[in-house]
Amino acid sequence: MNNKVINILAISGSLKSTSANTNILRAISKIATKNVRVNIFEGLDKLPHFNPESANDIEVVNRFRQQLREADGVIFSTPEYAFGVPGVLKNALDWVVSSGELNEKPVAAISASPLYSGGDKALASLLLTLTALGTNMGARSSLSIATIKSKITDTGEIKSDETITELKLLLDRLLNRIIF
Numbered sequence: 001m002n003n004k005v006i007n008i009l010a011i012s013g014s015l016k017s018t019s020a021n022t023n024i025l026r027a028i029s030k031i032a033t034k035n036v037r038v039n040i041f042e043g044l045d046k047l048p049h050f051n052p053e054s055a056n057d058i059e060v061v062n063r064f065r066q067q068l069r070e071a072d073g074v075i076f077s078t079p080e081y082a083f084g085v086p087g088v089l090k091n092a093l094d095w096v097v098s099s100g101e102l103n104e105k106p107v108a109a110i111s112a113s114p115l116y117s118g119g120d121k122a123l124a125s126l127l128l129t130l131t132a133l134g135t136n137m138g139a140r141s142s143l144s145i146a147t148i149k150s151k152i153t154d155t156g157e158i159k160s161d162e163t164i165t166e167l168k169l170l171l172d173r174l175l176n177r178i179i180f
Helices: 020-031 059-070 087-094 120-132 161-179
Strands: 006-012 036-040 073-078 107-112 142-145
Touching (some): 006 020, 006 059, 006 161, 020 073, 020 161, 073 161, 087 120, 107 120, 107 161, 120 142, 142 161
Parallel strands (some): 006 036, 006 073, 073 107
16 A cells, blocks of 8 residues: 555444444544544534435535545445434435435445344445445445444443454455555
8 A cells, every 4th residue: 555645434324422333433543554544424413304406505515525525435334223224324325316426436334233133234225325326335345243232342442353353354445445
């Protein structure tokens, strides 16, 4: 890998301040090499309900799209709500359907859940949406983390060596798609 700084935008599908999915993104930012900047997006809750008639007139939407455009890659980490992706994350993705910021953009997707299923239904839904948006997803560009509460401390640190290794591998695969 060269010395070029690689910018990764990390988007959590949860608004909860103690979210395991947000903590996973924080952990990825800590394990990234110094030439990789992982910026956690803040403002998912500020995006208004998607309305294609006002798509170009909303400053917060324009800032979100700009951050996506400027990112070399994007990592999503989402919980599963009622067998699906949380509405705030789906809403954010709807804002870029016609504008194309994610088209050909290298992405990775994670779902973490306290359940043994690891949020597999939310992950499947997210991957379907990311495919529809034309993202660049390679083999093994997603990760489902089951029983997340047993793998994370009360302060949000990941205590599972296996989970940390899986996150490093996912990040490496994303970086390889960005570089090559």
